[in-house]
Amino acid sequence: DAGVIQSPRHEVTEMGQEVTLRCKPISGHNSLFWYRQTMMRGLELLIYFNNNVPIDDSGMPEDRFSAKMPNASFSTLKIQPSEPRDSAVYFCASTNGQSSSQHFGDGTRLSIL
Amino acid sequence: SQQGEEDPQALSIQEGENATMNCSYKTSINNLQWYRQNSGRGLVHLILIRSNEREKHSGRLRVTLDTSKKSSSLLITASRAADTASYFCATDAHGNNRLAFGKGNQVVVIP
Numbered sequence: 001d002a003g004v005i006q007s008p009r010h011e012v013t014e015m016g017q018e019v020t021l022r023c024k025p026i027s028g029h030n031s032l033f034w035y036r037q038t039m040m041r042g043l044e045l046l047i048y049f050n051n052n053v054p055i056d057d058s059g060m061p062e063d064r065f066s067a068k069m070p071n072a073s074f075s076t077l078k079i080q081p082s083e084p085r086d087s088a089v090y091f092c093a094s095t096n097g098q099s100s101s102q103h104f105g106d107g108t109r110l111s112i113l
Numbered sequence: 114s115q116q117g118e119e120d121p122q123a124l125s126i127q128e129g130e131n132a133t134m135n136c137s138y139k140t141s142i143n144n145l146q147w148y149r150q151n152s153g154r155g156l157v158h159l160i161l162i163r164s165n166e167r168e169k170h171s172g173r174l175r176v177t178l179d180t181s182k183k184s185s186s187l188l189i190t191a192s193r194a195a196d197t198a199s200y201f202c203a204t205d206a207h208g209n210n211r212l213a214f215g216k217g218n219q220v221v222v223i224p
Contacts, residue, residue, distance in 0.1 A: 042214060100210060102158065106155045
């Protein structure tokens, strides 16, 4: 079975540009999570969805960040405008049911110049 | 040791030795999970232990949980070079899958 699929794997862009990260969760999973990983802060939860509805976006750093989940098989995380401090690895994870393990994609390594 | 919620630590061991890493947390939990992350890859779930469990085994992995001390340990027995990775503990306080991750323990297994 396919795991969580993220695209692109790498993104290098100049500050001020819009960045869109994409995620396809595992089919049948009803919860989706976006994380950001940096050396300084470790793995931070940005936002998570249950049944396509955003439940907790308290981790979204600022208004420049937005996330959507238009259907059960697709989610996007958008940064507009991007800044160098947004450089990090962004992970998407999905899970099915309560108290379950999360399945992670291989992440998008984002570099903002 | 990690704090579920943790301080990062690096561990370098010889192949065949056991590797032990610790995790502490602050709040009550529904369950605690351990994940592995290989360089350049996403996290992979290893084992989940619920708050009413004290010990769990999976292959060469052994996890303990002490809720009175708010701590957990992960033991990897007979380590292999392929076990080289970062290991993270994560706590689920309410059973709603919202995990709080520590900063990880880096383990290097020397062949």
